Amino acid sequence: MLLLKKITLLTLLCIVGISYSGHAQFLKKLKEKVNSAMGSNSSNTKNTNSQGGNNSNSSSGSPTNKTGGGLTNTTPPDVNQQMADAEKSQAAGDYSDARYSLQQALMGIELQIGKQILQSLPATVSGLQKDTIQNKVMSTQWGWNNLSIQSVYKKDDKQMTVTIGNNTMYSGFVNLYFNNAYAQTSSNDNKQNVKQTKVKSYKALITYDDSKGYTLMVPLGQSSLVVWECVNFATEQDVMNAANAFDIDGIKKMLGEQ
Amino acid sequence: MKYLLIFLFIFFVPQCFAQNFTADIKTAKASYASGKLEDSHFALLQAMQEIDLIIGKEVLKLMPAKMDAYTVNAKDDNVTSNVGFIGTTIHRTYGPQGNVDISIIGNSPLVSTLNAFLNTPLLGGMMSNGNNKIVKVQGYKGQLTKQDNGNGQTNYSIQIPLGNSLITFEGKNTTDSQALAWAGTMPLQQIAKLVQ
Numbered sequence: 001m002l003l004l005k006k007i008t009l010l011t012l013l014c015i016v017g018i019s020y021s022g023h024a025q026f027l028k029k030l031k032e033k034v035n036s037a038m039g040s041n042s043s044n045t046k047n048t049n050s051q052g053g054n055n056s057n058s059s060s061g062s063p064t065n066k067t068g069g070g071l072t073n074t075t076p077p078d079v080n081q082q083m084a085d086a087e088k089s090q091a092a093g094d095y096s097d098a099r100y101s102l103q104q105a106l107m108g109i110e111l112q113i114g115k116q117i118l119q120s121l122p123a124t125v126s127g128l129q130k131d132t133i134q135n136k137v138m139s140t141q142w143g144w145n146n147l148s149i150q151s152v153y154k155k156d157d158k159q160m161t162v163t164i165g166n167n168t169m170y171s172g173f174v175n176l177y178f179n180n181a182y183a184q185t186s187s188n189d190n191k192q193n194v195k196q197t198k199v200k201s202y203k204a205l206i207t208y209d210d211s212k213g214y215t216l217m218v219p220l221g222q223s224s225l226v227v228w229e230c231v232n233f234a235t236e237q238d239v240m241n242a243a244n245a246f247d248i249d250g251i252k253k254m255l256g257e258q
Numbered sequence: 259m260k261y262l263l264i265f266l267f268i269f270f271v272p273q274c275f276a277q278n279f280t281a282d283i284k285t286a287k288a289s290y291a292s293g294k295l296e297d298s299h300f301a302l303l304q305a306m307q308e309i310d311l312i313i314g315k316e317v318l319k320l321m322p323a324k325m326d327a328y329t330v331n332a333k334d335d336n337v338t339s340n341v342g343f344i345g346t347t348i349h350r351t352y353g354p355q356g357n358v359d360i361s362i363i364g365n366s367p368l369v370s371t372l373n374a375f376l377n378t379p380l381l382g383g384m385m386s387n388g389n390n391k392i393v394k395v396q397g398y399k400g401q402l403t404k405q406d407n408g409n410g411q412t413n414y415s416i417q418i419p420l421g422n423s424l425i426t427f428e429g430k431n432t433t434d435s436q437a438l439a440w441a442g443t444m445p446l447q448q449i450a451k452l453v454q
Contacts, residue, residue, distance in 0.1 A: 079290055079298075086305070087283050095313045096452055102306045109290070109299045116295070256296030 077108035110139035114149045117164060117254050121151050126242045128153035128160055147255075153242075160242055161229040164251060199243045206236065214239045218248065221257025279308040310339035310346040310364070313452055317348050317362060320445050320452070326436075328353030346453075358440055359428040364453055369419045372401060376419070395441045398450075400425075402434060416441050421454040 082105035089098035114137030123130050134152035147166040152159065194207045197216075204218045213231040216239055220226060226248065230239045286301035314337030323330055329352065336349040352358040376392055376399045390403040393416065400418035407413060414437035416427040427444070429437035 080287070083283055083287055083290070083302075086309075087280070090279055090309065090312075095309055095316060096454055099306065099309045099313065102302055102309060105286070106299060106302050106306070109295050109302065113295050113299070254296070256299065 076111040077104040079105050079108040079112075082108060107139045110147045111137050113254060114139070114147055117149050117251055118151060120247060120250055120254070121162065122245050122247075125153050125160065125245045126238065128155045128158060128242075157232050159231045160233075161227075162246070163227045163229070164224070164255075165227070166224050166255060197240070199240065200248050202248055204243075206239065208236075216240075216243055218243075220248070220252045220255065224252070224255045224257050226251065279305050279312070282308060307339040311337050314339070314346050314348045317449050317452055318350060320448050321350055321360070322443050322445075325352040325358045325440050325443065328357050331356070353430075355430065357430050357432075359430070360444070361426045362423055362449070362453065363426070364423045369422055369424050372417055372419050372424065375401060393438060395438065395444075396446045398446055400441075402438070404434065407431075418446070420446065420450040423450075423453040425449070 082101045086098045086101035086105065089095070089101060118135050118137065121130065131152045131154050134150070136148075136150040138148045138150075149164040151162045153162070154160075193209065194205065197204050197206050199216070199218050202218045202220070204216055206217075207215045209215070213229070214233055214236065216228040216230070218226045226246070228239065228243050230242065233239050233242070282301050282305035286298045286305065289295075289298035289301060318335055318337065321330075331351045331353075334349070334351045334356070336347075338347045338349075346362075346364040348362040350360045352360075389405070390401055393400055393402045395416065395418060398418050398420065400416050403415045403417070405413040405415065411431040412433075414429050414432055414434050416437060418425045418427070418441075425444075425446070427437070427441045429440055432440075
C-alpha cells in the first residue's frame with residue numbers, strides 16, 4: 001500500500017515536472033519572440049536616428065573619431081640651449097638632467113647632419129625623381145649607432161631607396177664579408193646572388209633577390225654604410241650607374257668618417 | 259698618509275672629470291658655432307662619457323661601505339662608460355672572496371626581457387624552473403635566482419630593473435633571505451634617480 005502511494009507521488013511529480021518544463025520552454029520562446037521584436041524595433045529607431053542626425057556612434061555605441069589635426073612636427077632640439085642646459089645641470093650636480101640635455105643636443109646635431117646629407121643628394125638619378133615626401137632622418141640617441149637617413153627615387157614601377165646609416169653593427173657585417181675568404185663562392189645553381197664590386201673606388205657588396213631586386217652596400221670609414229635598394233632595375237650595370245651618380249666622398253665627409 | 263692620499267683621490271677625481279666635461283662642452287659649442295657639426299657631435303659624445311663616469315662615481319658613493327660583516331673592496335670599484343649599446347657599467351664587490359658582487363648596467367639589453375618576465379604572470383610561470391622567483395626589494399620588483407655550485411654551496415642573484423638600467427646583486431654561499439636582506443640595504447631609490 002505504502003509502495004503504491006510512493007509510486008503515485010512519484011508519477012505526479014514527474015507529470016508536474018514535465019508540464020512545468022513545457023511551460024518554461026513556452027515562456028522562453030515567448031520571451032525570445034518579444035526580444036526579437038523589440039530588437040528589430042530598436043534597431044529601426046537606431047537607423048532612423050543615424051540617418052537623420054550624425055552617425056558618429058558605431059554599432060557598439062562608442063563614438064568614432066572624426067576630427068583632430070594630428071600631431072604637429074616638433075622642431076629639432078635647440079642644440080645651443082641644450083648644451084647650455086647640460087653645463088648648468090652638471091654644475092648644479094643634476095647629472096641625470098645633464099645627461100638628458102646632452103642626448104638632446106646630440107640628437108639635434110644628428111638631425112642637422114642628416115638634413116645636410118639629404119640636401120646634398122642628387123635630384124634625379126638615372127631618370128628617377130627624388131620623392132622628397134619620403135625623405136627621412138632618424139636619430140635614436142643611442143651613441144654611435146644612431147643616425148639613419150633615407151631618400152626614395154621613383155619613376156613608374158622603378159624605385160630606388162637610398163639609406164645612409166651610421167650603424168656599426170650593420171657595416172661591421174659587410175666588412176666581415178670582405179675579410180672572409182669563403183665569401184666569394186656562389187651558393188645555388190650557377191647563379192651568383194652575392195658578389196663584391198666597387199663603387200667609385202669604394203669596396204661594395206651587391207646582392208640580387210627575385211623578390212627584392214638589387215641591393216648594393218658600401219661601407220664608409222669605420223661605422224657608416226650606404227645602401228641602395230633597387231626595385232625593377234634591368235641589369236646590374238643600371239644599379240652601378242645609379243650609385244655612381246652619388247657624391248660618396250661628400251657623404252663620407254659629412255658623416256665625419258676618414 | 260694613506261688616508262690623505264685616499265682623501266685627495268676622492269676629492270680630486272670628480273674635479274678632473276668635471277674639468278674634462280667643461281672642456282668638452284666648450285669644444286662642442288665652438289665647433290657647433292663654426293658649423294663643424296661632426297666635431298661638435300664627437301665632443302658631445304665625449305662629454306656624455308664624462309657624465310656617465312661622474313654618475314657612476316656618485317652611485318658608488320651612495321652604496322653602503324659594508325655589507326653585513328663584509329667590507330668594500332675599494333680597489334675593485336669600477337666604472338666604465340661605453341657609448342653604444344650598453345651605457346655605463348658600475349661594479350663593486352664586498353668581502354675577501356668577493357662574497358657580495360653588485361653591478362649596475364645602464365641601457366641594458368636584458369631589461370626588456372626581465373620586465374616581461376616580471377610583469378607577465380603567464381610568462382613568469384612558463385619561464386620559472388623552480389630556481390627563480392619574483393621578489394620585491396624596497397618596492398622594486400626583481401627576480402631572485404638560485405645557483406647551485408655543486409659543492410654544497412649556493413649563490414643567489416637578484417636582478418632589479420630600474421628604468422632602462424639593470425642592477426644585478428649576487429651573494430655567494432648564502433641563503434635567499436640573507437641575499438634579500440643585503441639587497442635591502444642598497445639605497446635603490448637614490449640610485450634610480452641618478453641612473454635614469
